[in-house]
């Protein structure tokens with residue numbers, strides 16, 4: 455386990471504590487719970503870029519580097535890495551903070567997901583230009 459620092463120049467899209475109900479039969483945190491947090495974090499970031507409704511179209515990659523344990527506080531940092539006509543690709547890096555009296559920070563997961571902006575008929579919608587923000 456390598457202890458790292460949290461990214462200094464940005465805020466996490468979400469921060470949440472891992473609870474006992476989120477465990478797998480082995481006692482660590484269920485990977486599906488972490489994937490759900492990643493989808494939420496990436497979805498918020500895609501929605502902000504699209505200025506409206508988005509859906510997940512693909513999980514391009516997902517790597518679990520270290521386990522997450524009950525009581526860990528996980529932070530999901532999400533960045534837009536690519537945009538197309540209607541699609542937005544987001545990279546998410548997940549860090550776990552544990553042992554508050556002698557804090558350890560571990561990068562636990564990394565993922566890349568693609569979202570599509572939708573119109574009111576749930577059809578792909580052209581992304582707004584960044585320079586109109």
Ligand SMILES: CC(C)(COP(=O)(O)OP(=O)(O)OC[C@H]1O[C@@H](n2cnc3c(N)ncnc32)[C@H](O)[C@@H]1OP(=O)(O)O)[C@@H](O)C(=O)NCCC(=O)NCCS
Pocket residue numbers: 509510511512537538539540541542568570576577578
């Ligand atoms: C997202 C959805 C509207 C796309 O419809 P579609 O007819 O495939 O749309 P298109 O072929 O025009 O593709 C739209 C964009 O998505 C991208 N895309 C489609 N499939 C993709 C894939 N597997 N991986 C990455 N990008 C993909 C296309 O490249 C295109 O990007 P661009 O406009 O930036 O060039 C449709 O597939 C859908 O509704 N899926 C269900 C989404 C959902 O419910 N997600 C939650 C899962 S529980």
